[in-house]
Amino acid sequence: xxxxxxxxxxxxxxxxxxxxxxxxxxxxxxxxxxxxxxxxxxxxxxxxxxxxxxxxxxxxxxxxxxxxxxxxxxxxxxxxxxxxxxxxxxxxxxxxxxxxxxxxxxxxxxxxxxxxxxxxxxxxxxxxxxxxxxxxxxxxxxxxxxxxxxxxxxxxxxxxxxxxxxxxxxxxxxxxxxxxx
Amino acid sequence: xxxxxxxxxxxxxxxxxxxxxxxxxxxxxxxxxxxxxxxxxxxxxxxxxxxxxxxxxxxxxxxxxxxxxxxxxxxxxxxxxxxxxxxxxxxxxxxxxxxxxxxxxxxxxxxxxxxxxxxxxxxxxxxxxxxxxxxxxxxxxxxxxxxxxxxxxxxxxxxxxxxxxxxxxxxxxxxxxxxxxxxxxxxxxxxxxxxxxxxxxxx
Numbered sequence: 415x416x417x418x419x420x421x422x423x424x425x426x427x428x429x430x431x432x433x434x435x436x437x438x439x440x441x442x443x444x445x446x447x448x449x450x451x452x453x454x455x456x457x458x459x460x461x462x463x464x465x466x467x468x469x470x471x472x473x474x475x476x477x478x479x480x481x482x483x484x485x486x487x488x489x490x491x492x493x494x495x496x497x498x499x500x501x502x503x504x505x506x507x508x509x510x511x512x513x514x515x516x517x518x519x520x521x522x523x524x525x526x527x528x529x530x531x532x533x534x535x536x537x538x539x540x541x542x543x544x545x546x547x548x549x550x551x552x553x554x555x556x557x558x559x560x561x562x563x564x565x566x567x568x569x570x571x572x573x574x575x576x577x578x579x580x581x582x583x584x585x586x587x588x589x590x591x592x593x594x595x
Numbered sequence: 596x597x598x599x600x601x602x603x604x605x606x607x608x609x610x611x612x613x614x615x616x617x618x619x620x621x622x623x624x625x626x627x628x629x630x631x632x633x634x635x636x637x638x639x640x641x642x643x644x645x646x647x648x649x650x651x652x653x654x655x656x657x658x659x660x661x662x663x664x665x666x667x668x669x670x671x672x673x674x675x676x677x678x679x680x681x682x683x684x685x686x687x688x689x690x691x692x693x694x695x696x697x698x699x700x701x702x703x704x705x706x707x708x709x710x711x712x713x714x715x716x717x718x719x720x721x722x723x724x725x726x727x728x729x730x731x732x733x734x735x736x737x738x739x740x741x742x743x744x745x746x747x748x749x750x751x752x753x754x755x756x757x758x759x760x761x762x763x764x765x766x767x768x769x770x771x772x773x774x775x776x777x778x779x780x781x782x783x784x785x786x787x788x789x790x791x792x793x794x795x796x797x798x
Contacts, residue, residue, distance in 0.1 A: 443608035450615035457622035466638065468647045468760060468788035476780045497769070526797075559770030563657075563763040566772070567639040567791060574643045 497557035498594040553581040636764040640794040661727030665700030678744040
């Protein structure tokens with residue numbers, strides 16, 4: 415359509431006969447395409463196609479309500495993750511002073527080969543005795559003030575990946591702070 | 596002798612034109628312009644992909660221990676500013692409220708808000724005017740006031756619960772984030788959306 419048909423070869427045969435120029439039916443679209451692409455580029459660059467994602471976090475109510483009892487968790491189901499400075503990470507089971515099955519504060523790392531294995535192992539152990547989902551593992555996350563926000567998000571992400579249903583962010587006790595030093 | 600067909604040097608652009616306009620239409624219709632931010636932060640990454648609701652939300656940006664607030668909705672912004680004015684005994688004129696309605700996010704002290712709103716629209720977003728919203732002093736906790744007024748506004752006008760999103764810088768100390776969460780929890784705002792980016796590396 416955009417071709418120009420200005421009768422190429424025919425002109426030679428006809429000699430010097432003067433012809434009225436054939437009107438070209440096609441429109442030159444080059445400029446229009448140029449403009450369209452310019453606009454496309456503009457919109458592509460200014461658009462934020464994907465909205466940022468988020469993590470839903472619900473914290474327990476701080477204002478004490480005397481009618482509700484604090485949730486109790488069995489020692490055997492509790493796992494505490496301690497987040498320290500400079501990506502330091504420790505975990506222990508049960509109570510700090512007398513850890514469950516002797517698993518006291520142990521060093522670990524972030525990611526699939528570190529803490530995730532431990533959580534999945536713990537979940538598998540509890541699953542063997544039929545404790546899954548809301549009856550399963552309870553993870554307490556405690557971070558010191560100097561830890562970064564990324565550390566906390568990484569651990570919360572770990573909760574999402576492993577599918578731990580009950581977890582809570584708590585303040586670190588003095589004993590735990592001493593362990594993290 | 597058969598003549599060689601002369602091939603045209605021109606390309607038919609009709610199809611190309613069609614496609615490009617189709618794409619153009621798509622982008623025009625789907626685009627929501629990026630909102631300029633007073634203080635852009637590096638978001639931490641996660642694998643979770645919960646989308647953030649786009650209306651009735653108050654976003655708190657935390658970076659270098661400074662706090663910035665973003666409120667969705669022009670009408671909401673006007674109403675919240677009026678409420679803040681009542682609390683801090685500052686009378687805002689209609690022009691100032693309209694100017695505030697155009698501010699997607701801000702980090703200015705309420706007592707300096709009048710000066711900020713008197714500036715030309717182009718200058719309002721400059722970082723020097725946004726030193727962060729005071730929140731460390733319990734006697735002058737403006738962050739708390741903003742959240743309270745925003746919650747009241749959203750409840751009284753729309754009967755909906757305000758949602759709060761926290762946009763923390765990846766390298767921010769957790770202590771700062773905890774302080775913000777404590778301020779929110781004092782008002783029984785226990786549910787937050789932690790804004791993150793998408794994790795691309797193998798975690």
